Amino acid sequence: MLIEDETIRKITEGILDILQNKNEISIECDLMNQGLDSLKTVQLIVWLEEVFDIVIDDEDLLFENFESISKISSLVKKYRAN
Secondary structure, three states: HHHHHHHHHHHHHHHHHOOOOOOOOOOOOOOOOOOOOHHHHHHHHHHHHHOOOOOOOOHHHOHHOOOHHHHHHHHHHHHOOO
């Protein structure tokens, strides 16, 4: 559980930085409503790949995979398991 909590913490920090948001957001919060647009999503993907040392396949580059911290965490977990 500690590894998952650390992953969520890192993802949250990265998203807040990319969105330039100083407020807390929940792991189920709709990130599109918080300002995550296509350009920021690309920034997020690059950041995730660098920080977690993963390569996200093209078929997973769908907005629904980046709607919330929870969904992003699941995606990262999928790639770290491989």
